[in-house]
Amino acid sequence: MDIIKSFKVFQLVIEQESFSRAADQLNLVPSAVSRQISELENWLGIRLINRTTRSLHLTGEGSEYLAKMSSILGLVDELKCTRGDLAQLTGKLTLSAPMMLGQFILPNAISAFKNEHANVQVSLSLLNRKVDLVEEGYDLALRVGNLADSNLIARKLGTMSFVTVASPEYLRKHGTPLVPRELHLQNCLINTALSSSGRWEYTVEGNAKKVKVNGDIESNESLALLSLAKAGQGIVFLPELYVQKDLARGALVEILRDYRPAPLPINLLYTSNRLISPLLKTFIDFIIEHFAEINLQPEWIQAKL
Incomplete structure (x- = not known):
């Protein structure tokens, strides 16, 4: 058995989600492709694909072996x-x-x-x-x-800094928090993409401290929250690189700067x-x-x- 060829046939079957479509690309009959997969399964001693008359699905072992085979094929190609x-x-x-x-x-x-x-x-x-x-x-x-x-x-590639910002209009209407614990009095825009979305971290007296925040708008998309903050809907906690331009032109104002968390x-x-x-x-x-x-x-x- 040509093991590299078998790896490539298996990979193509999964990419095409079909024995017949893979056979067409290889200029083979579907039975030859099916036999190639069966020989590979026998060689490995495991089942790679669960077959039905209408569909095929990777087994758990098949998913693991597909990733390993892809790495091996990549090495072969790069030789x-x-x-x-x-x-x-x-x-x-x-x-x-x-x-x-x-x-x-x-x-x-x-x-x-x-x-x-x-x-x-x-x-x-x-x-x-x-x-x-x-x-x-x-x-x-x-x-x-x-x-x-x-x-x-x-x-390690670098670090990312987070800042707390709001629009000037929001701060005029609702006041500016001077310390992190005052955030519970504000409407905070919650980023559900963060693992601790309802708790924002700050540096207080040299120590990292998480502060519970609440708000009536949440999203898993930072750019959406940025737009909402600029529209005066609340305070947001975002990577600095997202807001630098808006800070420079005054569309947003950084608050709690002395309490910035460690990058x-x-x-x-x-x-x-x-x-x-x-x-x-x-x-x-x-x-x-x-x-x-x-x-x-x-x-x-x-x-x-």
Whole structure:
């Protein structure tokens, strides 16, 4: 059995969600594709796909093995690349990131990477949750916040600062909180994408302290909350890079500046170095260098919008 060919057939069947469509692309009869999958399952000693007359579904083991096989196929494809041929990299990168990074920073980084490596495909998923890189088939994930212990490799890219802002009109009508505990008297716009959406963290007397907040508007989308804040609907807690332009032109006012929380780390996560392909290594090095160059300065980000 040609194991690499079997991996590719399995991958194509899942991509096409059909034995017959995969067979058409391979110029084979469906029975030959089905036999190839059966031989692969026998070789592994597990069932990869549950088949019915109308549909097919990955088993739990099938999902895990699909991610592993994709990594192996990526390595095989990249073996054709020598160190001097990295500009000719091909393949696909799958990347997960929270909205707050994907809306502002990553499009510029991906665009710059694509300018150097035009034959690479990039799939970016913006998800305000932690993904399982192996189970869900991601090559990389970016996360904002302190990390729990895991078997993943983590590379720190920088930090992200959060600020508390409101429109001048709102503050004229409702007053300006002078200390964090006064926020309970205000209408706060709640970002449900944050893990502690109803509790905002501040630095009080040198210590991190979470303050409970309430409000009559909530959303999982930071740009929507930003627009609502500018419209005078309440106070919002957002990454500084979201609001720098509006602060500069007076559409928003920062409050509680003396109580700003400590910046949160931004980390790039990926699985064991053992399975890193030249494509993945090149992208990791590129992202690390890109973040180092911009240093996440709000002025730089806003200039690119």
